[in-house]
Amino acid sequence: MPHQNLIRRLLAVSRLSEAEQKALAGLPYAVRNLADGDIAVHQGERPSGCTVLMSGFLSRQRVISERNQISAFYVPGxxxxxxxxxVPMMDHDLCSTGPSIIATVGHVALRQVLRDFPGLTYALWGESVIQAAIYREWVENLGARAALPRVAHLLCELSTRLQRVGLAENGKMNLPFTQADLADACGLSTVHINCTIQELRRRRLIDWQGQTLELLQRAELEFIAEFNQEYLR
Known part of the structure; x- marks a missing residue:
């Protein structure tokens, strides 16, 4: 069920009663399977429902001056x-980064549940606040940090967010990202990303084999990145 990840995500930052969890679990939804690069929702579209990410990753992206810019990654839940x-119109694309599964919950049904359960409104508002904090952190990361701490910060953030929904353990996680994806997210060229990843490997801070990434020295990586996970709470 798509709502299991959503409930787990909300429980990580809010308290939900059994009735509220049951109300979320009972929402009607439609499921879509996406391949890497598929667009879940297009820029300019006026969606009639909200997208819940069931598995995989989505990215928020837009082409600016002929370059694709990723301004957020989304994890299950x-x-x-x-x-x-x-805000009815999308001002960016939601793109599948690697294969993913999404569920769409209609606005009408979701609004009704929020009217019936004000606690859920509070929980989802809290989620919106966290997403805004993540966006601010990304802006500061791109604007103020050099390549190595910039990439390190992104990896620490993803590990923390995945751990909270049970998809990372002991610093190990599945990341189906290409170097082009990381370049678009970090505002770097693919050549610069490749050199940065190799430097993180050389320092034995990470191990990245295929789609499996492991943070080997989390404390050292956080120090380099100036990473403080409080903004994710």
Missing amino acids: DIPNLHCLH
Whole structure:
């Protein structure tokens, strides 16, 4: 069920009663399977529902001056376009990064549940606040940090977020990202990303084999990145 990841995500930052969890679990939804690069929701579209990420990853992206810019990654349990409940038009694409499964929950049904359970409104507002904090951190990361701490910060953030929904353990996680994906997210060239990943490997800070990434020295990586996970709470 798509709502299991959503409930787990909300429970990580909020308290939900059994009735509230049951109300979320009972929401009707439609499921879509996406391949790498498929667009879940297009820029300019006016979606009639919110997207819940069931598995895999989505990215928020837009082409600016002929370059693709990724401004967010979403992990299972996230609702990337929750804001469309209030801002009807999408100003960016939601793209599948690697294969993913999404569920769409209609706005009408979701609004009714939020009216019936004000505690859920509070929980989803909290989720929106966290997403805004992540966005601010990304802006500061791109604007103020050099390549090595910039990439290290992104990896620490992803590990923390995946751990909270049970998808990372002891610093090990599945990341189906290409170097081009990381370049678009970090505002770097693919050549610069490759050199940065190799430097993190050389220092024995990470091990990245295929789609499996392991943070080998988490404390050292966080120190380099100036990473403080408080903004994710």
